[in-house]
Amino acid sequence: MYLLVILYIYFVSFLDKPEKSAPALSPRAVEQRAKWHIPTDEMDYPVCAAYLDSLRARDIKIHHTSRWFNGATVEMDSAKVAEVESLSFVTAVELTRDESGSLYSQRKRASDDRLRRRVYQCQHHGMFPADTGIGAFRFHGRHR
Numbered sequence: 001m002y003l004l005v006i007l008y009i010y011f012v013s014f015l016d017k018p019e020k021s022a023p024a025l026s027p028r029a030v031e032q033r034a035k036w037h038i039p040t041d042e043m044d045y046p047v048c049a050a051y052l053d054s055l056r057a058r059d060i061k062i063h064h065t066s067r068w069f070n071g072a073t074v075e076m077d078s079a080k081v082a083e084v085e086s087l088s089f090v091t092a093v094e095l096t097r098d099e100s101g102s103l104y105s106q107r108k109r110a111s112d113d114r115l116r117r118r119v120y121q122c123q124h125h126g127m128f129p130a131d132t133g134i135g136a137f138r139f140h141g142r143h144r
């Protein structure tokens with residue numbers, strides 16, 4: 001007899017970041033920020049290692065971390081979602097991909113379709129002529 005466990009990909013958002021950590025910036029990034037007088041902010045600090053260790057201790061695989069979104073993309077079965085949501089340092093758990101493929105890419109395709117319709121409407125209502133070379137898809141590296 002075999003037990004089939006389907007693992008899903010979730011994004012886990014964390015409450016805060018460690019107070020006494022150094023910004024996770026390369027020496028070149030620090031140099032560029034100093035040159036342009038750009039201060040460091042919360043997004044420059046790493047995700048709390050203790051939070052990641054706590055997830056790993058629950059046999060949850062960490063795929064990626066995001067210091068900008070203060071969270072991690074993890075792989076776990078759906079039975080662990082409630083347990084992770086109940087952790088004091090977790091603010092949200094969002095399903096990002098299931099066995100049928102990426103939910104993000106479905107949202108992205110819908111967003112692209114809306115953008116394509118908007119560009120079409122602008123071109124056909126005189127907001128900018130089609131022959132001016134203004135094209136959102138070319139600008140964003142996409143071609144029709």
